[in-house]
Amino acid sequence: VEVYRNDQWGTVCHYLWDLTDAAVVCRELDCGEAQNIPQFGPGSGPILMGYVRCRGSESTLNSCNFPSAHDSDVGLVCSGHTQAQLVSGSDSCSGRVELQYLSERGTVCDVSWNMRAASVLCGQLNCGSAVAVLGSDWFGEGSGQIWADVFDCQGNETHLSKCPISSWSRTACSHKQDAGVICNSSLAFNEGRVQLSGGMECEGEVEVYFMQDWRRVLLDSWSESVASVVCRQLGCGSVFNFSSSSTSSPEHSHMCVTGFNCSGSEAHLRNCSSAQAVNCSSREQLSITCSVLVVAFNSAHSSIRLVGSGGKCAGRLEVFHNGSWGTVSDDLWDVKDAQVVCRQLQCGVALSAVVPAQFGPGTGLIWLNEVECEGNETSLWNCRFHLCGEDECGHKDDVGVVCSEFKEFRLTEGCEGNLEVFYNGTWGNVCVNGMNDETISLICQELNCGRSGSEKASKARVESAPNWLDNLKCRKHDSTLWHCPSSPWRQNKCINRNEVAEITCSVFLYLLMCDVDHLPLRLRGGEGSCSGRLEVFHNAKWGSVCADLWDIRDAQVICRQLGCGPVLSADGSAVFGAGEEPIWLNRVKCRGNEIHLWDCPHSLKEHTDCSHKQHAGVICEGQRIFTKMETVIGCMSRSGLWASVEVLGSAAFGRGEGQVWSEKLQCRGNESGITLCRISSSSSSLQHNCTHDSDV
Template sequence: MDFLVPGQLWSLPGPIWIFGTCVFPEPMQVRLVNGSSRCSGRIEVHHNQRWGTVCDDGWDLADAEVVCRQLGCGTAVSAPGKAMFGQGHDPVWLDEVNCMGTEGAITECNLKRWGDHNCKHDEDASVVCSGKWTHREPTELRLVNGPNRCAGRVEVLHHEQWGTVCDNDWGMEHAKVVCRQLECGPPIYAPGWARFGRGYDPIWMEKVNCSGMESALSECTVQSWGQHSCHHGEDASVVCTDPMAVQLVNGPNRCAGRVEVLEQHQWGTVCDDNWDMRDANTVCWQLGCGVAIAAPGLAHFGRGNGPIWLSEVNCTGTEDSLSKCKARPKGVTGCHHGEDASVVCSDPTEVRLVNGSSHCSGRVEVLHNQRWGSVCDDGWDLNDAEVVCRQLGCGTAIWAASAARFGQGYEPIWLDDVNCTGSEAALSECRARPWGVSNCNHKEDAGVVCIGNLFLNKTPTKRCML
């Protein structure tokens, strides 16, 4: 079943109610072969009772990240093509796979029809993951259906099957352990009630008891695996801070300046080798600063000091965090501070869309008093959405979503009764109640879908794989 939004078809990450029907994506069998372990090799998928390969057209680290997560193999290290691990045999099942990198399984990605390709086996795609799979502790862990790998529904791997965690007694101490195990930043939220969508398959854990000091969730006490009194409406989630903080310094405002990233508790710069507008766009999006209008190098905003953390950054421009872009290993550069990269973003007025398929769709959030908050859907219409799309450089609005269609946000709710004419350049120019004054709850969070989604680097056509 396809979920129709004007001009698009969207794949659905996990079961969700659509027009009265509960849609459950079908898990796909995936394996890596010819590698040094179960966590590296040529990717093969199982369909119609036959294993087949994946073409490397458009294959990148975001696609590999999903495979590594699905196999419980940590994070993606590389996504080689050109049959790096040898040529497979017929059939070639998938071509032009398009994942965001946060999906829980490759079936949740943008996929062409099975067997529809123009490839040969010398184009077989491969994956190298960071971890070696093992039956020993710590239990494999992942966060799915969130805006990045550090936020989403908690899932654990047991008996080679992913399942969820019940939210009974779930809290910030548990979230600390999850964020630590995933090498994300500190937690900011530990929601229950399936905040990132209902899971499927087993519910593995209930009444988990963590002190917050454990290095892995498996070190916490729990009643017997698989024994519970819960349903998937009680699935636990976690929101961690991004492991790679970004700031712009020495510019006229926080949305323009020299790019600095935080690594090993120390701020350092980014080399301008191959630095371009796509890289700059990712920085602007991560900071909630609209779109990039310049990507100067050669220490345009002054030379930094300390380490140069990143070099040869290669973003597609659609990532929501610089940490998700390809780059040389951290700290490995041949640069000096006269080559420090910079960014100038379009608008310091803070607006972003989250939980959508790209930065051009999702729940509307605005930054006020250095805190992100949501917008109530009272009076929310296409004129208001049009202003958001224009401010983000995302083209024309095609949908003004209401009723938390892109998930419920977190406190605060900053704006209510927004009333734009549709011609304003920024949401801050529209009439609205005073900041923070509302009679809403997060079930009324407003969302937006912009036509800008149609012009991203990869095709947006998506199908529910049922």
């Protein structure tokens, strides 16, 4: 049976079809009575009718009951949040963030919330974009459930539900950490703003935006604690003095503001209570001078960063000012200052006030000095600070910070070994429970160790280490390990003796581009490929590494990167012989847990101030696992692009050493890396008749 609807022929679904329905068709076609309902094979095109229910007396099939095309569309309700709102603010575009999951409403932990997620929420609520992410001291503490989901938004999503959600940063939160947001469509965006009239950034008559108008402030209601808040809010340091203003403009002659009640530690006048509008009459109005007369820093979320660790939550502190990044000197720096940095970056709490230059000295300008925070500020710009004078500060004193949300992972032997995660200042284990192929593939890819591997249960490398994660199970759409669902931190059913995840990545070839971030390494002059003088390939030539600052932690990274097992010694006196090549690297300073040498602070250029008797050397314990292609052909530039290449056989570049691999690569030619080419299932790496005379 086929029907003509919407200008096309289509079939009828047989579900519920019976002789009563068939009788109507026979009547409509003037074909007598319906005899039976045989099968004539599948039709083609759309299925235009289904669930047909005729009474039998209808003259046409169209007169029978059947649902329209969309009457049976499927709908569902997921367990994710269904509604979002901002509460306790001055309007619906500012306030404490509350999300509703089914019928239960709860707040959001500020550790799990950042400016990108806030901007998505503002857009979702038709409130523009976010201008501030704030703590509970702005909009008060909520009650009930606290949601700890981490919305990993890019910032351009139309709805929070479109952001990936991760549980990696879930931590124990209280309502003292309830997140708040102010969107740029909110009246609160302007309410409580401060400006100083008179032409100077940090000195002049005080004007406050109050009840939707700019108003002068009465002197007789002012105190030093309130003045401190104003200077902090303006990014102008601390209060120097305040006095009666010398002028009174006509536009402010009718209404003033008075009655601000501040403790002095608030980040913003909005947090101070009891302000009210009053008639100015002839009462004296306020003028203020702050102690730091500098151009106000950009207080946007992106105006500070931590660099040098491989993650955003640990590293050397840098601030953005006057169009360039610069560092911060450690004079007067302590853990309270670090606490503010971690809060501003949504990176949890400070684990320590790091010793100077732990993440390597910076370059360029040193912007800040003598930073003094109370510890409860929402931004570094709300603290007291000074600019570094000329020749006053040195990069050896650059401040570093480690926050509790700094995370990284590693395999203990480079591309194989126990999977370990660094969190809350400690390396810990990952349990093998629930781990699938997607998880292993993503781990190997992120460590540049191929695209697949295998896992097994093993014992912990360090028995006292915490078991950080369990039930880590990645999905096909997860682009990084931090997006993969898992049990909350330290909640596990893992026994250290035999349930820690050990992973071996299937590394066949790891293609090295000409990018300076991934320069090839090798050890020469020792016994085998896991000991010798360290050499790097740069500017189309192998060169040595100067032994200045070279120690066991640097050598540990080299052994890991080359797949040579644990380090035995770090040598710096050319014990493996002095090379004649250029000296490419100097002042390498690793912490010891990096995956690649290029993650460590270093100086890459041709160094002429280092003797060849000071070449860095390494001795590793193991035999090298072949993970890298040491002959680089056709590199075009540092951009990582390849020129056209010529494939040469018969050991045109000299005979290699060690194992000869004979996988039959089946590339189409458009792959972005040789690891993406298929390997013939009939090939064997070890069963072949090749010698090094046939090296490609």
